Amino acid sequence: MASVLAFLSHCTFFSTANMATDFYSRQDTARTSTTWLVVMFLLAVVGMVGSIFAISYVGVEIYNAQAKDSGHIVNRAIASDLSSDLAYLPAVISLLLIIFGTLYKVSVLRRGGGTTVAEGLGGKRLFPDTQDPTQRQLLNIVEEMAIASGIPVPPVFFLENEDSINAFAAGYSPSDAVLGVTRGCAEKLTRDELQGVIAHEFSHVLNGDMRISIRLIGILHGILLIGLLGQIIFRVCAYGGSRRNSKSESNGIVFACIVAGLALIVIGFIGTIFGNLIKAAISRQREFLADASAVQFTRNPQGIAGALKQIGAVVRGSHLQAPGAAEASHMYFSKGLKGGLFNLWSTHPPLETRIRAIDPQWDGTFSETDTVASGFSADGAQGFAGDTSTTSPPAAIEVVDQVEVPTAVHQAYAASLMSEIPKHVLSAAREPYGARAVTYCLLLDREDEIVRQHQLQILTDQAEADVARLTHKLIPYVDQLDVRTRLPLIDVALPALRSMSPSQYQTFNDCFEKLAQADNQLNLFEWMLSEVLLTHLRPQFETIRPPRIRYYKLKPMTDPCSILLSTVAHVGQSAAKAADAFAVAAKTLPELKQLRFQSRDESGLTPLRQALKTLATVHPKQLTRLMDACEAAICFDGHIKPQEVELLRGISDLLHCPIPPLLPGEDISERL
Amino acid sequence: MTATWILLAIAILVPVLILMYAVGVYNRLVTLKNRFQNGFSQIEVQLKRRYDLIPNLVETVKGYMAHERETLEAVIQARNQAVGGLQQAAADPGNAQAMKALAGAEQGLAGALGRMFALSEAYPDLKANQNMAQLTEEITTTENKVSFARQAYNDAVTSYNTYRQTFPPVFFAGMFGHGTDASLLEFDSETIAEAPKVSFS
Numbered sequence: 001m002a003s004v005l006a007f008l009s010h011c012t013f014f015s016t017a018n019m020a021t022d023f024y025s026r027q028d029t030a031r032t033s034t035t036w037l038v039v040m041f042l043l044a045v046v047g048m049v050g051s052i053f054a055i056s057y058v059g060v061e062i063y064n065a066q067a068k069d070s071g072h073i074v075n076r077a078i079a080s081d082l083s084s085d086l087a088y089l090p091a092v093i094s095l096l097l098i099i100f101g102t103l104y105k106v107s108v109l110r111r112g113g114g115t116t117v118a119e120g121l122g123g124k125r126l127f128p129d130t131q132d133p134t135q136r137q138l139l140n141i142v143e144e145m146a147i148a149s150g151i152p153v154p155p156v157f158f159l160e161n162e163d164s165i166n167a168f169a170a171g172y173s174p175s176d177a178v179l180g181v182t183r184g185c186a187e188k189l190t191r192d193e194l195q196g197v198i199a200h201e202f203s204h205v206l207n208g209d210m211r212i213s214i215r216l217i218g219i220l221h222g223i224l225l226i227g228l229l230g231q232i233i234f235r236v237c238a239y240g241g242s243r244r245n246s247k248s249e250s251n252g253i254v255f256a257c258i259v260a261g262l263a264l265i266v267i268g269f270i271g272t273i274f275g276n277l278i279k280a281a282i283s284r285q286r287e288f289l290a291d292a293s294a295v296q297f298t299r300n301p302q303g304i305a306g307a308l309k310q311i312g313a314v315v316r317g318s319h320l321q322a323p324g325a326a327e328a329s330h331m332y333f334s335k336g337l338k339g340g341l342f343n344l345w346s347t348h349p350p351l352e353t354r355i356r357a358i359d360p361q362w363d364g365t366f367s368e369t370d371t372v373a374s375g376f377s378a379d380g381a382q383g384f385a386g387d388t389s390t391t392s393p394p395a396a397i398e399v400v401d402q403v404e405v406p407t408a409v410h411q412a413y414a415a416s417l418m419s420e421i422p423k424h425v426l427s428a429a430r431e432p433y434g435a436r437a438v439t440y441c442l443l444l445d446r447e448d449e450i451v452r453q454h455q456l457q458i459l460t461d462q463a464e465a466d467v468a469r470l471t472h473k474l475i476p477y478v479d480q481l482d483v484r485t486r487l488p489l490i491d492v493a494l495p496a497l498r499s500m501s502p503s504q505y506q507t508f509n510d511c512f513e514k515l516a517q518a519d520n521q522l523n524l525f526e527w528m529l530s531e532v533l534l535t536h537l538r539p540q541f542e543t544i545r546p547p548r549i550r551y552y553k554l555k556p557m558t559d560p561c562s563i564l565l566s567t568v569a570h571v572g573q574s575a576a577k578a579a580d581a582f583a584v585a586a587k588t589l590p591e592l593k594q595l596r597f598q599s600r601d602e603s604g605l606t607p608l609r610q611a612l613k614t615l616a617t618v619h620p621k622q623l624t625r626l627m628d629a630c631e632a633a634i635c636f637d638g639h640i641k642p643q644e645v646e647l648l649r650g651i652s653d654l655l656h657c658p659i660p661p662l663l664p665g666e667d668i669s670e671r672l
Numbered sequence: 673m674t675a676t677w678i679l680l681a682i683a684i685l686v687p688v689l690i691l692m693y694a695v696g697v698y699n700r701l702v703t704l705k706n707r708f709q710n711g712f713s714q715i716e717v718q719l720k721r722r723y724d725l726i727p728n729l730v731e732t733v734k735g736y737m738a739h740e741r742e743t744l745e746a747v748i749q750a751r752n753q754a755v756g757g758l759q760q761a762a763a764d765p766g767n768a769q770a771m772k773a774l775a776g777a778e779q780g781l782a783g784a785l786g787r788m789f790a791l792s793e794a795y796p797d798l799k800a801n802q803n804m805a806q807l808t809e810e811i812t813t814t815e816n817k818v819s820f821a822r823q824a825y826n827d828a829v830t831s832y833n834t835y836r837q838t839f840p841p842v843f844f845a846g847m848f849g850h851g852t853d854a855s856l857l858e859f860d861s862e863t864i865a866e867a868p869k870v871s872f873s
Contacts, residue, residue: 093681097688104692108699116699119706129717225688233684257680432714432824433817466816499714501827504820 040278041219045098048226048271053091055263060087090260094226102222109214113539114171114178115155121168123157123180128430128496138186138194142179143492145198147414149206150487150649151658152494152536154179158186165189165311169201172214174658175536177205189307196294196304203293206658209286216282220275227268234261284349291354305359312351417488422477428470429489435496436463436508437470441478442486442529443515451519458518462511484642487649490533497533498540505541524571524605525643528650535653546656547616554622558594560611561626564651566598567608568633572644575600581636585629612654623657697844704832705766708854711825712765715857718821719758719778722814726751726785729807733788736798743788750781766829766854778859785811822857829854 109116126135139156146153151174159166162182171177179201189197204210237257295301348354355362418426428434440459445451459468481489500508516530538544554561569581579597586595598607615623630651634644652659730744737744757777761770789808792798799805833853836845845851 089677089681093685101692104696108696115706116703119703125710125713127713127717129721229684229688232687236683431717431817433820470813470816499710499824501711501824502831503827504824 041223041275044223044271044274044278045095048098048223048267049091049095051267052094052226052264053087055267056090056260057087059259090264094229094264097225097229098222100222101225102218105221106215106218109217110172113176114169114210115157115176117168117170118157118178118180121157121159121180122161123159126156126158128427134186137191138181138198141191141195141198144414144418145195145202146491147417147488149202150652151177151202151205152491154205155495155498156181159183165197165307167197167201169204169210170213171205171210173211173539173656174205175539177210189310192300192303193307193310194303196300197307199294200290200304203290204286207286207289207293209290212282212286216279220272220279223268223271223275225268226271227265230261230264230266230268232261233257233264237261287348287354288357291358295358301358305355305362308351308355308358309362312355414488417485420482421485421489425474425477425481425489426492428474429493430496432496432499432504433467434470434474435493437467437474438478438489438493439497439512439533440467440471440515441474442489443512443526444475444479445519445523445526446479448519455515455518458514459511462507462514464507482642484645486529487532487646490529494533494536497537502541505537509541524567524608525646527605527609528646532650532653549619550617552619552622553591554589554618554626555591557615557618558592560614561589561592561629562596562598563603563607563611564615564626565595565629565633566603568630568644568647568651569597569636570600570603571647572634572641573637577637581633584636585633588629588632589625612651616655620657623655627652627655627657627659693840694844697841698848700835701832701841701845701848701850704828704835705850705854708825708828708832709765711821711828712762712857714821715818715825716758716762718814718817719754722811722818723751723755723758725807725811725814726781729804729811732801732803732807733792733798736795736801737788737791740788740791743784743791747781747784747788750777750784753777754781761857765825766832768852768855771855771857775857775859782859819859822859826856826858829856 126139128139130136130139135158138158142156143153154169154171154174154177157178157180159180159182163184164182165185165188167179167181167185169177169179179198181197185197186194234257237254238261291304294304425438429438440463444455456472459471463471478489497505497508512530512533516526551557565582565585566578569578569585572578573581578600582595582597586592589595615626618626627648630648634640634648648659726747730747734744754774754777757770757774761767761774764770792804835841836850836853
């Protein structure tokens with residue numbers, strides 16, 4: 001118990017300390033809390049197994065004593081011989097069960113990705129062609145938000161039967177993330193409020209929270225199995241025991257089993273309670289962070305605050321009805337389950353506290369929501385009023401500090417980029433049939449006419465005839481696109497491409513690879529583009545093992561780091577300044593004293609490829625520092641080129657280290 | 673005594689393992705079913721788009737082909753029938769009857785449209801009409817999209833059916849309400865070509 005309390009206070013410490021710090025440290029906290037989580041659960045498991053051992057030991061002793069009393073000398077001899085072995089057996093079995101159950105559940109969730117979770121909750125995938133204006137608006141917001149945060153547009157699942165206002169993000173990585181949004185959420189909120197909610201979910205994706213979520217479900221599942229095992233033992237023995245009570249010897253066993261079953265049920269129950277406690281503690285802390293980053297993303301605190309106030313005002317609030325809702329309770333935007341007498345067990349901080357953290361001026365009433373959508377009564381406010389807690393809003397000041405940073409708005413940028421893409425190119429990219437053609441168009445060489453002719457020939461030979469025709473039709477439009485829109489276009493096309501069937505993917509992949517390799521020496525940006533696409537597309541169709549972490553320090557990585565930073569420096573600066581940019585970047589990694597600036601010829605694509613492959617085996621914590629160094633090199637001249645943005649995005653995708661994108665043309669003097 | 677304990681341990685562990693396996697099978701079946709149902713919604717989206725285009729097309733054609741009223745009426749009728757077929761099929765994707773009805777209605781529509789296009793060849797003014805060209809183009813693209821989505825749906829149905837019929841899952845499939853195969857959606861080749869007759873004489 002003491003350790004749990006210590007852990008809880010540790011979490012509170014996190015939430016206050018991290019409000020003011022940046023994005024990387026949030027990802028890092030996500031990892032640290034995962035470590036804490038594992039430690040806590042290990043303690044819980046050790047405690048559970050230990051008590052199972054203790055109980056079975058006592059049980060065996062009692063049995064021995066009984067045998068002695070009844071004077072069966074033969075029996076006693078055997079029993080005393082067995083006692084020590086027997087006491088271990090249940091403990092070992094339950095330990096195996098916990099491990100097995102956890103691994104099983106985690107692997108199921110990992111394989112299915114977010115789609116499994118969303119479908120389990122009754123979500124129906126939304127398609128871009130939808131005619132419904134609310135759904136269309138929702139999809140637009142998601143698209144803008146995805147481009148603003150530099151991750152592929154996630155598929156959106158609509159929970160049609162849920163009247164309440166809630167949303168969730170699920171998945172294991174940005175590549176397989178999905179968003180779930182309830183009907184109430186899409187219909188009752190204004191565009192700004194909905195944007196706030198979606199931004200909140202996106203920050204879960206970017207902050208690495210989804211991974212913790214899935215692990216939490218897995219480990220809790222393992223612990224749950226202990227209770228289940230207890231129930232089975234209890235039933236089998238109680239039933240079997242009543243039928244054959246002739247022998248006194250088996251009576252003893254049956255009695256022991258019933259006691260053991262009951263003990264397992266109790267232990268499992270306590271374990272589940274503690275597991276939920278830990279789950280809730282971690283989840284609450286991540287919610288504050290997500291709220292804060294949502295404000296950072298949208299630069300509009302009123303949006304998310306308004307959404308939270310709406311939840312407070314609506315009758316059904318945020319409670320979900322789906323039968324599987326409890327398991328994923330910590331994934332939602334707002335509390336998905338009713339009840340919870342104590343705040344310790346609630347997966348989300350109290351609504352009031354969350355609103356105050358974003359909007360300190362709030363007067364505390366839910367009824368005066370300025371944007372009351374038609375069709376709901378606001379008299380359900382007391383449902384939440386009973387929940388009011390007097391906890392002081394943690395670090396409200398820090399949050400507001402972040403809000404007022406007047407830098408360029410990612411989101412407006414995303415919206416303006418989208419408006420630059422011709423409508424029919426965009427709509428082609430949104431559905432699987434046209435998305436292939438758009439991707440092919442993007443891969444065509446823009447400079448060398450011979451290579452281009454060769455690529456077109458490949459298309460005619462390899463691709464299906466109608467796709468080739470569509471590609472030809474799109475070429476003039478895609479050719480005219482600003483280079484900045486290439487990545488967003490890929491991000492838009494990704495969800496559509498993911499809904500291909502495996503055999504369709506095979507054809508697409510063959511054609512794609514041939515196109516990308518057509519000029520024998522890939523251009524850096526074609527390569528980046530194709531890598532970004534494949535990194536996110538492949539996991540859907542093939543089993544890709546994430547690179548195993550081998551290095552926990554950057555020190556052995558001097559050469560790959562030199563190559564990476566040199567490439568970044570060359571792409572952004574003129575030849576004369578590249579060395580200086582490199583030096584600035586190198587300064588951020590003081591432990592690497594041997595970093596050597598490579599000339600443009602030395603730092604080509606082939607070495608870079610190799611370098612990134614090696615770097616992928618470094619611990620993410622060190623990689624984020626490397627990403628910082630790359631950003632420093634890019635920001636050296638105070639101007640960000642589109643190519644630099646693409647390169648950085650490609651690097652971050654290949655290193656599995658998501659970052660919010662730099663904006664081309666952004667004035668970054670304030671950022672430095 | 674030791675043997676009893678070990679037997680007991682096995683007696684507990686085995687049901688637990690079987691239970692977990694069954695849960696896994698159930699989840700997989702649900703996932704695969706969801707996948708082909710989602711595949712069908714892709715088709716639905718495109719078919720709806722196609723059905724929305726057809727009245728516009730007929731409206732445009734009317735001005736030129738006033739004499740071919742019957743053909744045009746046949747197109748509209750076939751279209752309305754197909755809309756009904758789609759509604760039924762969307763309610764229960766994979767249902768053999770609904771799929772067959774939809775395929776039949778689609779075939780009727782394709783035939784009626786084909787006749788209309790064939791007749792329109794005789795009207796050069798119509799062929800020169802911008803609106804007509806655009807609509808024809810849209811309809812063709814939508815048809816291509818439908819066939820692509822249909823391919824994906826059929827792939828998903830096949831993998832569902834295959835999994836359902838493989839060895840251990842076949843025991844559980846019926847229990848979990850996945851007792852029948854889902855039905856493919858085939859438009860073009862009405863009936864599967866008859867097996868070639870081989871004579872050994």
